[in-house]
Structure formats: C-alpha cells, structure tokens
Amino acid sequence: xxxxxxxxxxxxxxxxxxxxxxxxxxxxxxxxxxxxxxxxxxxxxxxxxxxxxxxxxxxxxxxxxxxxxxxxxxxxxxxxxxxxxxxxxxxxxxxxxxxxxxxxxxxxxxxxxxxxxxxxxxxxxxxxxxxxx
Ligand SMILES: [Zn+2]
Numbered sequence: 001x002x003x004x005x006x007x008x009x010x011x012x013x014x015x016x017x018x019x020x021x022x023x024x025x026x027x028x029x030x031x032x033x034x035x036x037x038x039x040x041x042x043x044x045x046x047x048x049x050x051x052x053x054x055x056x057x058x059x060x061x062x063x064x065x066x067x068x069x070x071x072x073x074x075x076x077x078x079x080x081x082x083x084x085x086x087x088x089x090x091x092x093x094x095x096x097x098x099x100x101x102x103x104x105x106x107x108x109x110x111x112x113x114x115x116x117x118x119x120x121x122x123x124x125x126x127x128x129x130x131x132x133x
Pocket of ligand 1: 010011012013017018022023043
C-alpha cells in the first residue's frame with residue numbers, strides 16, 4: 001500500500017501535498033475555514049476515510065454509515081474545483097464541482113452547494129444541494 005504522506009499533490013489538488021494539507025486535518029487538526037474542511041472531506045472520499053467523513057458531518061444530518069468500502073462499482077475521483085466559498089459567522093457555503101468515474105464508465109461531474117456550520121470552533125458539513133448543471 002502506498003504511504004499516504006507521499007501524495008503530491010494532495011487529492012484535493014493542493015500542490016503542497018497531502019501531509020501538509022488534508023492530512024493535517026485527517027490527523028485531528030482543525031479546519032480554519034469551511035473550504036478547508038470541504039477539501040479535506042473530498043480527500044477523505046478519495047482515501048475512503050469514512051471515519052473522518054462521519055466525524056465532520058453535523059450530528060443533525062449525519063448518516064449512520066456511508067458504506068464506502070462496499071460501494072460497487074467504486075468511484076474513481078478525478079479532481080476537485082472549488083467555485084465559491086462564503087462565510088457568515090457560524091454558517092458557510094461552499095460550491096464545488098467534483099469529477100468522478102464509476103468503474104470503466106465515463107467521467108461525470110458532481111456539482112454541489114454544501115452548507116457548513118461551525119460549533120465550538122469546528123466546522124461541520126450540514127447538507128448539500130445539487131443544482132442543475
Ligand atoms: Zn488537500
């Protein structure tokens with residue numbers, strides 16, 4: 001298995017590399033912005049860090065399980081493009097487009113406008129809307 005601290009660029013696209021970007025948050029660091037949290041959650045999908053995804057999901061909307069390991073066909077994540085990031089006090093919105101492919105299928109875009117809430121200094125994913133592309 002590949003050592004994850006050699007992931008350069010970071011799965012979220014940051015040229016600084018995983019260990020200096022999303023890896024810090026996956027190891028317990030605090031996301032300073034909702035965008036940083038959103039990027040780390042994208043990287044967690046890439047790396048199948050279901051524990052991290054659930055831990056950063058707001059308890060009011062958090063699913064019991066994501067069953068990422070059992071997903072068939074498994075998605076291949078191809079890239080992340082953050083379009084917009086707005087923070088207003090304890091609320092934030094991040095709009096992004098993730099590209100992925102299922103099995104040998106063709107690449108598709110997932111366009112999401114995510115809402116985040118900050119509680120006790122930590123950002124949590126609340127929910128998302130999926131506008132028409
Ligand atoms: Zn990253």
